Amino acid sequence: MTAVQIIFIVVAAVTLGAAIMVVTTRKLLHAAIWLILTLFGVAIFYVLLNAGFLAVAQVVIYIGAIAILMIFAIMLTRQLAIDIGPQVNRGWPWALLISLLLFGSLIWLFSNWSGVSTELPTLSSRVDPLRELGVSLVSPNAYVIPFELVSVLLLAALIGSIIVAWPRKENED
Amino acid sequence: MADPLTGIANWLENLLLGWGLAEGFVTFLLAVLGVLILVVFLLVIDIILVWVERKVVARFQDRLGPNRLGPFGLIQPVADIIKLMIKEDITPIGADKLLYNLAPPFAMAAVLLIWAVIPLSSSVLGADINVGVLYIVAVGSIGTLAIILAGWASNNKYSLLGAFRTVAQMISYEVPMVIVLLVPVLLANSMGISDIVNSQGVWNIFIIPLGAIILLITAIAEIGRTPFDLLEAESEIVAGFHIEYTGMKFGLFYAAELLHALTVGALFATLFLGGWRGPYADQFPILGVFYLFLKAFIIYYVIMWIKYTLPRIRIDHMLNFNWKILTPVALTLLIVTAVTDKLIEGVSPVLYVAIMLIINVVIAWVIVTILRNYTKSERKRVGEERPVAQPPMETPISGLD
Numbered sequence: 030m031t032a033v034q035i036i037f038i039v040v041a042a043v044t045l046g047a048a049i050m051v052v053t054t055r056k057l058l059h060a061a062i063w064l065i066l067t068l069f070g071v072a073i074f075y076v077l078l079n080a081g082f083l084a085v086a087q088v089v090i091y092i093g094a095i096a097i098l099m100i101f102a103i104m105l106t107r108q109l110a111i112d113i114g115p116q117v118n119r120g121w122p123w124a125l126l127i128s129l130l131l132f133g134s135l136i137w138l139f140s141n142w143s144g145v146s147t148e149l150p151t152l153s154s155r156v157d158p159l160r161e162l163g164v165s166l167v168s169p170n171a172y173v174i175p176f177e178l179v180s181v182l183l184l185a186a187l188i189g190s191i192i193v194a195w196p197r198k199e200n201e202d
Numbered sequence: 203m204a205d206p207l208t209g210i211a212n213w214l215e216n217l218l219l220g221w222g223l224a225e226g227f228v229t230f231l232l233a234v235l236g237v238l239i240l241v242v243f244l245l246v247i248d249i250i251l252v253w254v255e256r257k258v259v260a261r262f263q264d265r266l267g268p269n270r271l272g273p274f275g276l277i278q279p280v281a282d283i284i285k286l287m288i289k290e291d292i293t294p295i296g297a298d299k300l301l302y303n304l305a306p307p308f309a310m311a312a313v314l315l316i317w318a319v320i321p322l323s324s325s326v327l328g329a330d331i332n333v334g335v336l337y338i339v340a341v342g343s344i345g346t347l348a349i350i351l352a353g354w355a356s357n358n359k360y361s362l363l364g365a366f367r368t369v370a371q372m373i374s375y376e377v378p379m380v381i382v383l384l385v386p387v388l389l390a391n392s393m394g395i396s397d398i399v400n401s402q403g404v405w406n407i408f409i410i411p412l413g414a415i416i417l418l419i420t421a422i423a424e425i426g427r428t429p430f431d432l433l434e435a436e437s438e439i440v441a442g443f444h445i446e447y448t449g450m451k452f453g454l455f456y457a458a459e460l461l462h463a464l465t466v467g468a469l470f471a472t473l474f475l476g477g478w479r480g481p482y483a484d485q486f487p488i489l490g491v492f493y494l495f496l497k498a499f500i501i502y503y504v505i506m507w508i509k510y511t512l513p514r515i516r517i518d519h520m521l522n523f524n525w526k527i528l529t530p531v532a533l534t535l536l537i538v539t540a541v542t543d544k545l546i547e548g549v550s551p552v553l554y555v556a557i558m559l560i561i562n563v564v565i566a567w568v569i570v571t572i573l574r575n576y577t578k579s580e581r582k583r584v585g586e587e588r589p590v591a592q593p594p595m596e597t598p599i600s601g602l603d
Contacts, residue, residue: 032226058354062301065347085336093343097369100350104362159332159393 044070323490364442
């Protein structure tokens with residue numbers, strides 16, 4: 030058992046446990062906190078895969094922005110943040126069947142894939158993943174067009190949200 | 203021995219290997235030991251910061267400060283700690299126990315995590331990651347989370363309101379802070395903080411002084427000190443998100459705030475003042491640590507100076523200032539720095555510094571002129587004669603003259 034495997038097993042256990050707690054806890058805000066722990070576990074997986082930039086970007090975007098937005102939404106909507114009533118609804122046998130089928134087929138697919146048992150290839154130390162990412166985002170041979178399109182989309186979303194939230198002048202005649 | 207810290211680390215490593223432990227385990231053990239020593243060192247400095255804060259605020263306010271306990275009041279922080287520890291630990295009714303107890307350690311953790319990427323000297327660095335600057339932004343967002351948890355879990359309307367305002371302020375001021383943090387990254391061609399320090403032959407504050415000023419303002423807003431401390435001021439919102447916290451939990455929030463101010467000082471020193479660089483810091487790395495903390499304390503003094511001089515800013519003025527002034531200025535600075543850096547490539551260093559300095563001064567002058575014209579027009583609008591209600595003219599009563 031290498032150290033990486035031990036770390037992976039521990040982090041995977043924590044992430045999965047937190048994910049289960051997200052859907053089973055009765056208090057809504059606690060679910061948001063468990064979600065933050067799950068996202069943190071995913072960030073650690075990125076680190077284990079040598080993608081340091083993605084790990085930090087995951088923390089900044091998911092935990093620093095999206096999770097806080099979710100918490101704000103929870104705080105602004107409910108008076109009593111505890112769910113009362115049964116945890117499952119009437120269709121739970123079908124849900125169990127479909128999820129078991131899905132899980133089984135994913136396991137079968139992955140066991141037939143050769144990548145499961147190959148070692149993680151070590152990148153040569155001359156390659157700086159961050160620099161490669163930066164260059165590929167602005168190089169005409171790589172991803173500059175999707176990059177620009179996504180920027181325009183973000184700008185449209187930003188302007189759209191401002192227009193939606195703009196206070197309307199009421200004409201009183 | 204020129205480098206005592208690395209020397210001790212090597213000696214310890216050889217000792218543990220000599221005892222027969224596996225090499226990976228020895229590395230792990232030394233890493234844990236390093237983390238422990240750094241954290242203990244920082245928390246001890248935090249205790250001294252309590253004394254520094256109280257003495258300096260006293261001198262700014264023309265009084266003496268604590269001088270009864272110990273020489274110059276040096277034992278005062280210890281008395282503060284003992285008082286906080288023996289206070290009753292109250293949890294309000296209806297408070298969410300898990301989140302209520304989780305928030306103070308989160309706040310402290312968010313501050314201590316930043317020190318992992320600050321190079322303390324040429325050979326001492328917690329984690330040499332190549333995305334150091336982005337890591338600092340990420341850790342700042344964890345601090346915001348701690349405050350939301352504290353505000354919500356206290357089951358108190360003022361606490362919740364204070365937490366909302368705090369988070370609004372912090373996430374707003376993150377925007378110009380991230381943009382300004384990109385400017386040293388631009389100049390050093392790398393996001394790794396040790397690269398930024400190594401590339402500062404001339405300190406960055408001489409090349410981009412406007413960026414340094416914006417970083418200072420946004421960092422003070424991030425840590426929630428005056429003039430941006432509407433969120434925890436006694437007269438405004440009765441201590442904001444930490445109303446319900448007593449005893450050592452409040453002590454953790456308070457200590458985290460002071461340490462955050464020193465951390466901001468160290469960050470500013472690293473990015474703009476050359477970090478551990480100084481005379482003879484290369485040959486004697488221990489001098490590097492001394493220089494870094496000297497610069498950090500100088501910036502901490504400037505932060506305290508600003509705190510005890512300026513009055514509080516209202517929340518809407520605060521957010522206005524951020525979105526209408528700081529963000530455009532930061533964006534302009536980034537674009538102009540990027541363009542200028544490319545245009546004057548290959549020029550002698552002195553000319554380079556001079557040109558960048560002039561460009562910064564030009565941008566600052568343009569902004570001040572715009573603001574001055576805006577204030578003039580505002581003053582004219584406010585100072586106009588407003589129509590005043592006149593009482594109806596009384597008809598003279600006949601027969602009385």
